[in-house]
Amino acid sequence: MAVNLQSTVAAPASVSAPDRLRVLIAAGDQTLRATLSRYIMREWPAATITACNDSGPMLARKLHALHGYDLILTGCDFASNSRLWDDGGLRWLEQIRDGGLHPPIVIVADCGSEYTAVQTMAAGAADYLPQELLSRELLIGRIQRLLGDPNSGATELTRKARRTAAHMGVRPYGYELLDCLDYSGRRAVFLARSRELERQVVLKTLCAEEGALTLDPEYQRFAREFNLISYFNHPAVAGIFEFKANRHHCYIAMEYFPRGDLRQHMRRGLGAEAGLQLFGALLDALQLVHEAGIVHRDIKPSNVMLRDKDRVALIDFGLARQVSDFVNLTIAGEVHGTPYYMSPEQAEGNETDERSDLYSCGILLFELLTGEKPFRAANVPAILDQHVHAPVPELPAPWRPLQPVLARLLEKAPKARYQDVASVRSDLRKALAELR
Template sequence: MQPGAQLAGRYRLVERLGQGGIGEVWRAQDVELDRAVAVKVLLEFDASEELLGRFRREASIGARLQHPGITVVHDIGRHGDRLFMVMELLEGQDLSRLLARTPGVGLPLPQVLDLALQTAEALAAAHAQKVVHRDLKPGNLFLLSDGRLKICDFGIARTADATGGLTVTGRVFGTPSYMAPEQWRGEHVDGSCDLYALGCVLYALLTGAPPFAGTEQAWVLMRMHLEEAPPALGAVRADLPPALVELVDALLAKEPGARPDALAVADRLRALLYEPAGRPVRDVPTMDLGATAPIAATAPSRRNVLLGLGGLGLLAGAGGGTYAVWRLTGGDKNDGGKKTGDKNNSAVPSADAPDPGTAGIRMVQEIRKHAGSVNSVGISPDSRYIVSGGNDRAIQLYNFAGGGTLTLSPMPEAAVTCVSYSPDGKVLVGGSDKALRLHDVYSLELLGVLAGHTGLVRAVAFSPDSKTLASGADDGTVLLWDVVTRSTTAVATLTGHAKPVLSLAFAPDGTLASGCADGTIRLWDTASRSSTATLTGHAKAVASVGFSPDGKVLASGSADSSVRLWDPATRKSTATLPGHNNPVRSVAFSPDGQTIASGGGRTVRLWDVASREHRATLNGHLAAVTSVAFTPDGKTLVSASEDDRIRVWKRA
């Protein structure tokens, strides 16, 4: 092939990027869409059916696997007698070249953990689609210039050293230094062989060479992989955490069933990448959190994602907030505290002991990143991050410990009214105007826009198994969405409310509660898509509902300034918690089910569930509290307000 050749009348070859025994890869220009692409051309005129089949399979797999860590395939075609494949053009270098720059040394630990985590996440996505790579190695892991990693050559057709195991003719399929024992034995392989290869890759990234090296003779390598234990990683490199050494040992287990799967590996790497306090171990430069630039949700920079969520050990004060232990003064009878500017304002730090009305609870952090009212907050299942949505049309992510901030680019329609993490921690959702936007938690990739409401979306809630998303809106409907398929068409519409649906919550058994502006609460059986009960008692709109962790108590907050407790089994109200003198806009149970937090006016009140007694009043917000949430570990309470602030509270 020559520069200037135009394949299928559309792809003009510009520069040859690489050449192998059976094909070439070119930088090319898609003249129809005016974009740069990579084109892989199969050079053999009389390629065997096996070779042609594998080439087509690679294209099919690449087109099917939609994940930011896997190379995208755009098209496949024929130019004369040659097949070609069109892929996204990657700018950067593969990991084999990166390793070659420091032979026999390996890479810094933070970088290795990051690269391995990205690889494990992509493998998990592939394995979920029943796709096994079978030739994972540094040369097939491509590091982009922005820090993201892509797995290349899924299902690629090669000659004698391509993929698979030993055939009856003795041909080796795979790269010998990274092949699992079952591949050498010619057995059927599944995703476990990719995890063995990942163990070899991790070993190479950490030490500069795979565990079995020093020879190119296939039969010698085969014996090593089948029979020998790799050199002890801890002895080769002494600075490694024991948990990482244990993980690599597990990946290099001879028996496939003894290896962890890709999801488990990703979880363990994520835990290693972040210390328990949430501070990253990455060796990266600091950044001015006050000047964090928005990141496009549809094409995030992995490096920016890492910097934003990592926290970098900085204080929130670097961006204009505070990170100090603030002592609280007593409760205020009017839900409002003192007016701004009053010298006795309860938002002013005090060295005095906390008033008994605060139950020894202190504000330990104030976050000011939104340019306007903060309408909703949610906490990640691992208790490390806050997600918030505001009138400034932005979704913000914060790291609790370090204060790191990441801003998703503004929603195109209007204010963000509601946000939530899925219980499995994989997806976050933001509601804005009449639509919902789903984002992948780790890449922040926009997974889909769910537009089905005809009125402003007011509330969202994930089912306990994370498979269903419910949304409520001003149009009076509750829509159910399939999170697994990410279909943009709702799977069910629940009707019955005559006014806007303001709040939603799932019980552990899957029962859905919806609070309405007409003062009623409906309970729904989401399996049959039917309403099972209507709860009445509030005199005004029900702005918030929440189930206790065991599902035996339902709490509701209303514009009538009350908090009510309900028994979902009997459909009866069991208690009314008075005390607020302004609309209650949010309620939340602590993870142990013993405490309820309610936000009304400018205060947050805490209640003992068993005794129904008021335990504490938390002051300091300068405007109405819009949302409260406990961290899943039960150690922290978060409150958001129209004063553009998020406050973090802990027991003294």
């Protein structure tokens, strides 16, 4: 594949294999550009290279154009101190770093020093190579350290994840994408490996629809989720590691749960007794959240992750809100949540509090005991109508002692419902004692 020499930064040409290495080489020295291109093409013949003579400050003015690359190699001539520092020193590196979703940047330095190496790394460079020491072996080794070996056999799941990320324009620095777990328009959830943490994580990503991402209501919910989860450092809530955002994309790096979620285990035939044990663990997690003054507003099996056979962690706080927070991200009368697990007040678009989460727990309890949802219909409006008007169904005879607990959890009026998790746990303990 021919090297594409351009005078300005442009998005890389589309290629048939989405997992090919895509590199931007930005250097005023034409000989350096040619040398770097030759080294890369010899190691990775299928690579796509864009070469230009843009300076670092010029790259910082074109942040959006950088997102389509896997790596940026840029030359810095520290002998030309006046020109480099007149352009703002290394502030351009900080601007790219603070832009969020950017590829790693390797500085190839001419006439640098230990001081310039420290300064560039502190400003946001991923690596620093003195030009006088440059060799193919050194360059390729550094690239493999940053990105892994692009020649290594990528699985179909990995290729799928990379295709999805490329389509969205998302290239989260420091993460190797392993699988795309979910994708819908502007949102995607990836399984990834963090090079810094050396562990698998979940990346939740969001792209702007139009205009600045920070003005997007969906972004506000995204940022709110990070802020709420960051409040906790407890096994009952999924761990969160990082939040990055710029005008066009954002992502949250969160804990990955290899055991999966409660929905997956229910589909495999969890069993009522095991389900009750996990329901108790869910109540423990929910009590922690409520005591922090937070309403989850989307309790459902797929948001309950299993740590082990009797411990769970809550995820997906995108709809959550603090009880004391008067900034409401929803419009009056607007419905938010998952229809099968919505409380009557959610179904009608009214204000919610902790008691709404307890109603959702009642739906989940019925499903754990019977394998069926208590309210089912052919369409969403009909399901919501049942939440508001339909009577609570009866549990099978073996579980009849739990009927009073279920009935109170599923009361239509919040005032008639359980008021807190502790009350639910107390009555549940008594009912389970009758079963024994």
